[in-house]
Amino acid sequence: MAATLIDGKALAARLRQQLTTEVEELRQRGVVPGLAVVLVGDDPASRVYVSMKEKACAQVGIFSAEHRLPAETSQQQLLELIGQLNQDRRIDGILVQLPLPGHIDENAIIAAIDPAKDVDGFHPVSVGRLAIGQPGFRSCTPFGVMKMLEDIGCDLNGKEVVVVGRSNIVGKPVALMCLAQNATVTLCHSRTRDLAAHVGRADVVIAAVGRPEMIQGDWIKPGAVVIDVGINRLADGRLVGDVAFEAAAARASAITPVPGGVGPMTITMLLYNTVESARQRP
Numbered sequence: 001m002a003a004t005l006i007d008g009k010a011l012a013a014r015l016r017q018q019l020t021t022e023v024e025e026l027r028q029r030g031v032v033p034g035l036a037v038v039l040v041g042d043d044p045a046s047r048v049y050v051s052m053k054e055k056a057c058a059q060v061g062i063f064s065a066e067h068r069l070p071a072e073t074s075q076q077q078l079l080e081l082i083g084q085l086n087q088d089r090r091i092d093g094i095l096v097q098l099p100l101p102g103h104i105d106e107n108a109i110i111a112a113i114d115p116a117k118d119v120d121g122f123h124p125v126s127v128g129r130l131a132i133g134q135p136g137f138r139s140c141t142p143f144g145v146m147k148m149l150e151d152i153g154c155d156l157n158g159k160e161v162v163v164v165g166r167s168n169i170v171g172k173p174v175a176l177m178c179l180a181q182n183a184t185v186t187l188c189h190s191r192t193r194d195l196a197a198h199v200g201r202a203d204v205v206i207a208a209v210g211r212p213e214m215i216q217g218d219w220i221k222p223g224a225v226v227i228d229v230g231i232n233r234l235a236d237g238r239l240v241g242d243v244a245f246e247a248a249a250a251r252a253s254a255i256t257p258v259p260g261g262v263g264p265m266t267i268t269m270l271l272y273n274t275v276e277s278a279r280q281r282p
C-alpha cells in the first residue's frame with residue numbers, strides 16, 4: 001500500500017482530549033455542557049449509536065440526558081419533548097437520533113429544535129447559514145471530514161474535489177464546506193454519467209453513496225486523497241466503505257479506513273458542537 005492511512009480514531013482521541021480540557025475550564029466558570037439524546041423506538045443500530053454518543057459525552061465531561069421513547073410515541077408527544085428541551089437551561093444541544101419511525105415527520109421534528117441547540121446541524125437555519133457562508137452549527141459527519149483534511153495538511157484552495165452522493169446529511173453539506181474553502185467542487189450522484197471519469201479528475205474524492213466498494217481503485221488519480229464516508233455491513237459480517245480500499249490505497253496518497261476513519265470523527269464533532277453551544281450560552 002502506497003497511501004498514508006488517515007487515522008480517524010487517533011484524531012478523534014486527540015480532539016476529545018482537547019475537549020476534555022475545555023469542558024473542565026467551562027465547568028470552573030459554572031457551565032456544564034449538556035446534550036439531550038432522544039431515541040424513539042428500538043432499532044438495534046440506533047441503540048448502539050446512542051450509547052456510543054452517551055459514552056463519548058461521559059468521557060469528555062459533558063452532561064448527557066437520555067430520552068428513550070417507545071416506537072408508538074406520537075409526533076405531538078415528541079414535539080412536546082423538543083419544546084421542553086428547547087427551554088431547559090441545562091441543555092446546550094439536542095440530538096434526535098434518525099431515522100425516526102415512519103409515522104413521524106422528520107422534517108417537522110428537526111424544524112422544532114431551537115437552532116441555538118441544533119448540534120446535529122440539520123435544522124434548515126443551520127443548513128442555510130452553511131450555504132451562505134455564515135457561522136452556525138455544521139453537521140457532524142461532513143465537519144469531521146473537513147477536520148481530517150485539515151489535520152493531514154490538505155489545502156483545498158483551487159483543488160478539484162469530487163463528492164459522490166448528494167444526501168442532506170453528507171454529500172450536499174460537505175460539497176458546500178469544500179466550496180467555502182475555494183475548491184472546485186463536482187457533486188456526483190446516481191444519475192451522473194461516467195462517474196469514473198469524474199472521480200479520475202479529483203485531487204480529493206469524498207465517497208458518501210452507501211454502496212459497498214462502489215468506487216473502484218483504478219478510478220483514483222495517482223496521488224489523490226480519498227475520504228470514505230460509507231459504512232456498509234456485508235453479508236459475511238465485514239464492515240466496508242464505499243471505496244474498494246486495497247486497490248484505491250495503491251494509487252492514493254492518503255486514504256481513510258473503514259472502520260476507524262470518518263465514523264469516530266462524527267461523534268467527536270457532536271461533542272465539539274455541544275461544547276461550542278455551551279460557550280455561547282445566553
Ligand SMILES: Nc1nc(=O)c2c([nH]1)NC[C@@H]1CN(c3ccc(C(=O)N[C@@H](CCC(=O)O)C(=O)O)cc3)C=[N+]21
Nearest residue numbers: 049096097098099120140259260261262263264266267
Ligand atoms: N441525528 C443523528 N445524528 C447522527 O449523527 C446520526 C444519526 N442521527 N443516525 C445514525 C448516523 C450514523 N452515525 C454514526 C456515528 C458514529 C459512527 C462510528 O463511530 N463508526 C465507527 C464504528 C463502526 C461500527 O463498528 O459499527 C467506525 O466507523 O469506525 C458511525 C456512524 C451517526 N448518525
